[in-house]
Amino acid sequence: MQQHDSSPLLDYIEYPENEMLTRSEHFYQEIKRRHSIRKFSDRPVAREVIENCIKAAGTAPSGANHQPWHFAAVNSAEVKKQIREQAEEHERSFYAGRAGEEWLNALKPLGTDADKPYLEHAPWLIAIFSQKKGGIHADDSNTNYYVHESVGIATGFLINALHSSGLVTLTHTPKPMSFLSKVCNRPENERAYMLLVVGYPAEDATIPHHASVKKSLDEIATFL
Ligand code: IYR
Secondary structure, eight states, rough: OOOOOOOOSSSOOOOOHHHHHHHHHHHHHHHHTTOOOOOBOOOOOOOHHHHHHHHTTTTTTTTGGOEEEEEEEEEOOOHHHHEEEEHHHHHIIIIIIIIIIHHHHHHHHGGGSSSSSSSHHSSSEEEEEESSEESSSSTTTOOOOOHHHHHHHHHHHHHHHHHHHHHHHEOOOOOSOOHHHHHHHHOOEEEEEEEEEEEEEEEEEEOOOOGGOOOHHHOOOOOO
């Protein structure tokens, strides 16, 4: 290995094999309770919880550790209203035909449409941005690597952290998403990656049957 600064791995925890097995089973049981929710309560969620979850997302691995992401956490009713209005405008043309027949058919079992009241009802929207240029320091402007992969992993960490905290989420991808840059005051070099809707579920929240059909281990994995 090349000469480089490093420190010993002090925070690794090894579990006995039987405990490893029960922990992996427990994690599976926990994460399979995570569902995309489209009806949110307007109950507030403390900013500190959101901060902790974003800190967790920020520990994700990334290309050259450049951490090419930005999380704009929106709690302001005014900003949420702007996001809802602009998202719904795009969604209306999407559902009116821009998506194409095949895509619209694929969405039918989810029951989604252009109305997005949850963008105002949910206490928090987290707009995730990716950075093509950056570096390990916030003000660097070097090339970033594996940006999509890195931001995808961080987003996964964030969803997991929010779920573990007892909140529900929706991964929302209005198409196009570029309006988020302006609404969230983000610079030119960043691209909107995803909008996460975060909060408590409404009392009458439901899960579409289609969304709970998960492929079996055999269908998603091979062991060589
Ligand atoms: N962005 C639209 C459409 C949509 C697209 C996919 I792919 C989904 O899995 C769900 C919805 C919307 O949010 O309604």
